[in-house]
Amino acid sequence: MILLTRLFSIIILACVSIDGESLSNFNLIQAGTSSDRDQAATTQTRKDKRNAADQLLAEANQLDKQGPAVAEQMIVKARQALGLWRELGVQSRQAEALHLLGNAHGYLNRNDQAMTFYRQALSIRQRINDRPGQGATLGEMGWISLLQSRNDKALDYLGQALAIFHSIKDRSKEGNTLNDLGNVYYRMSRYDQALGRYEKALAIRREVGNRAGESSTLMNIANVHYSRSRYEKALDYYSRSLAISRELKDRAGEADPLNNLGNVYFRLSQYEKALENYSQTLVIHRELKNRSSEGSALNNMGEALEQLGRYDQALEEYRQALSIRREIKDRYGEAITLNNLGEVNRRLGNYDKALEYYRQALSIRREIRDRIGEGDTLNNIGRGYRASKQSEESIRSHQQALSIAREIGDRLGEAAALNDLMLVCRDGKKTRLAIFYGKQSVNLYQEIRGDIKTLEKESQQSFIRSREDTYRNLADLLIGESRLPEAEQVLGLLKQEEYFEFIRRDATSAPRAGSTALTSEEAVIQKRYREISDKIAGIGAERGTLLDKKTRTSTEEQRLVKLEADLVVAGQVFQKFLAQLEAELSNSSETTAKVFYLRESQGLMEDLREMGHGAVALHTLVTDEKYRVILTTPDIQKGFEYPIKAADLNRKILQYRQVLQNPKLDPLPLARDLYKILVEPVAADLKAANAQTLMWSLDGALRYLPMAALNDGEKYLVENYRITVFTPASQARLKDIPGEHWRALGLGVTKSHGERTPALPGVLQEMNSIIREDAARKDTPAGTGILPGTIRLDEEFTQTSMLDGLRQRPSLVHIASHFQFQPGNETSSALLLGDGTFLSMAQIKVLPRLFGGVELLTLSACNTATGGSGATGKEVEGFGVLAQRQGAKAVIASLWPVADYSTKYLMQEFYRLREADAGLTKAEAIRNAQLKLLNGTVVVNEQSQQATRQIIQEELKPGDDKMPRFKSDPNKPYAHPYFWAPFILIGNWL
Template sequence: MRRRLVVLWLMFLLGLPGLAGLCVAQDSTPLDIPLLTRQAEAGYRGAMLALGEAYLDGNGVKRDLDKAVGWFTPLARTNDADALYLLSFALRERGRPGDLDEALRNAVTALSLTKKRKGQEFLEANIQSQLGFIYEKLGRFDETVVAYEAARRIFEERLGQSHPQVAGAYMNLANGLAGAGRQEESLAATETAIRVISRLPGTDQEPLGSLYLNKAVSLISLARYGEALAAVDQAEVVYQQLGAQAVRIADVLRNRSRVLNLVGRNQEAIEAAQGALTLYGQIPSPDQSTLAATHGILGLAYRDLRRYDDARAQFRAAATIIENNPRASRIDMMHPLINLGNVDDELREFESALTNYQQALSIILDTYGPDHAETAGMLSRIGNTSLKLKRYDAALEYGLQALLIQTSATDADVDNERYTYRMLARTLSATGNRTTAIFFAKQAVNTHQEVRARNSNLSDETRAALGQSFQPSYRLLSDLLLADGQFSEAQFVAGLLKQQEFYEFTRGGAGRSSASRDIEPGSIRLDEVEQSFWTDMRASMEPVLQIASEMRALKATREETGTALLEDKLKMQELAAKRDQAMQVFVASARNLIDRTETAKKTAVQFGQRYADKIESDLRSMSPNTVLLQIMSQDNNLHVFIRAAGRQMIYRMLPVGRTELANKVSAALAAVRDHDEDALAQLAALYDDIIRPVRSDLDAAVDLKSTDAPVLLLDLSGFLRYVPFAALYDGRRYLVEDFAPALYNPASPTSFTPMRRDRIKGAGFGVTRPFPGFAALPGTARELETVFKIIAGKPRLDDDFTQKSLAKALSSKPQILHIASHFRFRPGNEANSYLLLGNGDGLSLDQLRSQKQYNFRGIDLITLSACETALGGGAEGEEIESFGVLAQNKGASAVMSTLWQIADESTAKLMADFYEGLINQNLDKARALRQAQLDLIQGAKPEPQVAQASRAMTALEDTEETVSEVPTAHPYYWAAFILMGNWM
């Protein structure tokens, strides 16, 4: 989005300092307007200038730009440099048709005259600033930057950097650089202005607020949304400390709304924009362009929430304001047209969308030219709508043109880039060009990763909201790879999203092992054919880029007079024609290159092969009789991969739609947790969809007759992580009766080695008492007592279970850490996701992550005999591994936790049986858990004397009811337990 100029101290910066001594308006004496009028009518130069400035400023008279122009014009005709400058200023302010062009001619003439006179440096700088404003209004941003830079240089040379006028010059330069698409340089100029103002003693600090808002705009353009929000907050602090007017707080709300919308916090964006509009409504004469922009921002938030009628109303309101504003320029209509087109596109009114888009493109081309980021963004939108109309040739041509412009940009607009890449991928897929479709889909995913890297400082909640927009690109690439038969690569892409979740959850994981760094998200490597395609594509762009460079250089050339010669204008027209011709040659060349690449033999994706090699290495390091089941759910199909060490991978595509399967998972989970009578039927339906079609493949990969039950490793993503695989039911038996399930995450730094049993040392902690919001857990004491008859160590209960005692236990490096308590999980909120300690305090995920005393290195198993330690609240299960992933990243080898609220007494029984198998029967973790679950399935019961309680997230009513028999064969009691990491 093009930056709107924030005019800071306009008259101070552009007018009076350079004209000191010209006007009596400079001192504090009230102007004698009648006297000045008589003197001016008599032809006195000073009086004419002073009277013109009075009407220009509204100093002693009502502001009247027509009268100001009238007094400056006679002097300007005599080539009076001061009058020419002031006339240019008044014309630009008046803004009638033709005024800008006339203002430009007068400013150019004034500059030429001023440069011939000594001692006029300040006037020259002010004229250069005036030229910069005019060029910006005309969309001539390369010339804008030249003018602003000249002004800055003069001011800084004459005044030094510690001067408010120098700060203003840097701010003007920042605006020009932003308009030219040079966002990093623009940000640097804004930060310089902030430093200058901040260091000035006794200076009005209000301009700092505007500077911070301008900084936020630059950061938005660079997709650095977290920093943008921080800059908006800084502006608000400045304004609140100064007790600023409503308009300033409204500016803060308007900018905050834009950032919130970009990171997916749409409802908050709506509230901020509505607040801004309310405040602007309290101002007698609000700036109409700002008001229109605020309606547009509100409309964007409505659109992203699919409230299209509300969105369209806001966009039309913006358009109406602009149409009724006599000072509005043509460019002001650009964004309302684009936004209305977006709504039409979403509502499948494609022809209407194209009409709006084409009108916007015409404005953009006239204003910015053919090589600007705004032009590229508009071409991508037109291409995407053309794709929806199945006009594939048009879509491809628009997309290729947008790609060329974005590739040559000084500062990449990553938001528009990923849009273009994805549109090209979908277009090429629709035309059967899979190879290049996959290439562009990879570029889209990699660009998403760049956006993620720029926003590592966002809060968990905001980062999660931003990440929601990434998933369609991953799915698109995964689908394309699967359709192309690149199964390992498709697995890698699905895993990449999971790795991203892992990486985000651990924030890069301080102290990560080299294994985790190897699969750190961020780049899908291109194969040799794709690299060659991109090299050739870039080479075919060079003729167009070279001509565009010549055009920019010619525009930036300044003659002594500041005007372009006739021969330069003719040269520009010649270059423009050559560029159009070269663009058509590029498009034709790119089409041929796409066709040639499609026939080239593809090699494996380097990083995808590395991913496959890691899986094979992990499988070979495990004990025999292990099979890996990897499952991806796409829109229309379920993709299943089966691997065993030394065996060829098996791939199956099952005709199970994503929405249908997600609904079945939700229904089954609810039925099990609620003890519904149809729980088995729901679990059987899931078995039929997921396991039955590949059961023979699983059986063939293992030895079912072995005395050791085969281990079923599960690599899952999305909502599939909510499936209680152990309880899937074939009509006679649960899956756990034939296999020992365990979760496998290639993104986690796990070493698969058998547990050392020469001397098992443990540490245990538990909570028995009730606390506000949490029920008592009477079975915890017996659970820990039983467990620590098997494991060496002394458990700590209630008041002995504190942060200090846990940290001390960890420092002694126990092999097993067993915790029996409540766990409260809030997805996206680490500070409010915590383990309940025995004294009623909470130990948050944020503390576990950041504090060095919580180091789990050397721990072979962490058992969280608590509720919902693995359950996330999102429909995609992004946080399903929650505590487990964090613990593994901080050194734990394996973690056992639960999917839902678990029964207190049956859990105590299961834990006792688990450790009996693990320690005394020498079973590995997966098979020990399976045996404990089978004990409950086969009818083992907890002691009858203690009432049942749930390790729940909310308080339950106490009961004195004695339970004589608990039906522990129901999956509710045993299927919640999941083991992740090193299952051996």
């Protein structure tokens, strides 16, 4: 009972409280009932807000996939979403919205604003430990830092992102980040590191099926190959990237490989094709409202227009590009455009303005550590200094550029710097140094050509065409130094194909006129000189007539005494001429030696009388301003000259040699031109002296010219005279009487020993037609050759067998093989032996009296008469001269790669004529053999005719179509000097 009361009391107390505290409680209860209704409403509002925020984020994410074109819409959606998520207090979603705002501003190149949003997003994601989100934002911060040229920051952010994605095993994001790291390293010109990241990224993107990412990385790999001048690989990777982007209908992805394909075509000098690609790229970037890429496309179009010579249009494109790049703070792009503005102004002759643009570009490139760009700008600064005649500053800039190019493996940049150094040194008369730089540049271009050899022909030709000036400038320097074989080799490198597809004895085929006006002073001197010279000629001719008489009257004796006294005076005048000549050329010790040799030539007069056969000597001397020739007969010496610069004469010689080596071109125009310069001044005196055998002592580049192939307008010189060459090495043995009948040693190669030494099928027939084997050789049937002797072919032709054969002191040694000629290099210039080894000129030089007792050494191989100059300018002897020093009394050698079949006929006819008539001189025998080829009286078999037709029908190389064609006569298949003129007789011609 008590308990119940107590309980009741409590209830009463509770009820009493209604008027006081309980009223409050009541009110609370009533309010709670209303709050439930409000809470339901609030819950519904939060749900709506969340749904709205989710929807806005989803829409922003969808817009994010569409890129720059919808960036402004994306900003609106992301801002609205951010506001809602802040109201809702959801930090992860706030971070996502901030990240999207960063992306949108990045698309619009508002990079500073983008970084602000990314930092806010990163701060939240770090606070809530959102590892995937941190990685994503760090990756974007790295990308923006790259765009701002803050490369160290970019590497830091991306490195952090990569570590996160790797730790959480997000392969897709790991691949993306590796790709971006590659981009940073690429921007820093650290190509090996870039390629390593790209290759890892490509593997991951293929693994996860990210086709768009695969396209992007393929393009980036192509960029590395492009920067290293590996254009074939670059085109391949760009094309693969473009194909994927088009397959995915990804316009943004399509633009970049299109642009970069344009870059490759630009490098290959296909500027119209490059411009077409850039224009397509510009359309896409404007469509997508991508300002950064729009600036790049405008800049690239400017570069193509500049190369096409459309400078006003180029400047306009550059100005637009510069404005955009400064607006978006693209320092890398700004430097490129500043550099290009400098280039156009330099081309227009505005050197000060050009240098100012270059300096601005250089400052930025050093600031952002763009090494390849720094090298490019330094090269351009060097060109600006060169144009304004500041050579020392120019050299300094180019050397800095060269150092950078070598450091980063930029072969094209290295070649460009070397080319520019060649030009500056040429301007400063530092010729040997200029040649050195030029050769290095050409070799680099050749290396790059090798890398693009499988590209379409147009691309290969376009690449070399744009660098042709480097080759020609180097060749011109070599020509000026009388280093014609080297010049020919350099020019030969410009050929896209061999002139002829036929067998030649050439182990190293290169991939391959009005007179000068005189000053009044010169005219006076020349007139006096002519008067003295004519007087000397008259005295000498009269004296010679009297000396030829077996008996003379007393009056004639007195006249002879008087004439000899007059000749003494004339000789003194001649000596004075030589002294003046020596003074004129006092800067050259080599020329002084030549003048000394000319003085000693007076001792030849009596030798000429003893040799007979109408022999006269012609000593030539090429000086900077004149060509001089001294005629020595048994009776007189007389000097002649022709005003022409040495460099101009050398160019004519080189041009004629190129025509001579192409039987499709007419040799007569140049043959007549050179005759006028070299022979016409002395022609009348040759006729007056009844000259029949011309013994030429040839100076400088004249050594590479077949004098027999000069033409007076009606006939070649060989049709009027016997032509021989003599040197100091041969002079002591000029009068030696040869044996009536010869015994021969034949050494030859018929088999191929690799691509550079093809088989020579004509050698076997050549040897068998010349030499009949000894009866002692039972394994060989009796031969039908002209001369008795021994033949050693292929495996039997070794260094040991050659030395054994030479110890037997044969009268004739006939060698038919390949000769590997390297101008100016005795070690690399070598004769191919039958076992596939080479015997170099350096080795031959040290073998004691190798050809002692040999009356005639015939080198039926290519380029055996030519020598050259080493790097110091010192003359390097040709094989022919070296053989004379080693004991051979006479040498037949060649001036260019010879045709196999025509050589066989020439040699066979030469030996047949010489053996048939013991009184016939070697000079007359080789002349008659040449005339038989020239006139078509040699019997030619069908196989040889077919090979010759193939030579003549070959297509002309580029540029040859401007030259007159040779009209071939099927009845005279070897009438072109290419076939009969390469072989010259050096030394004893009796």
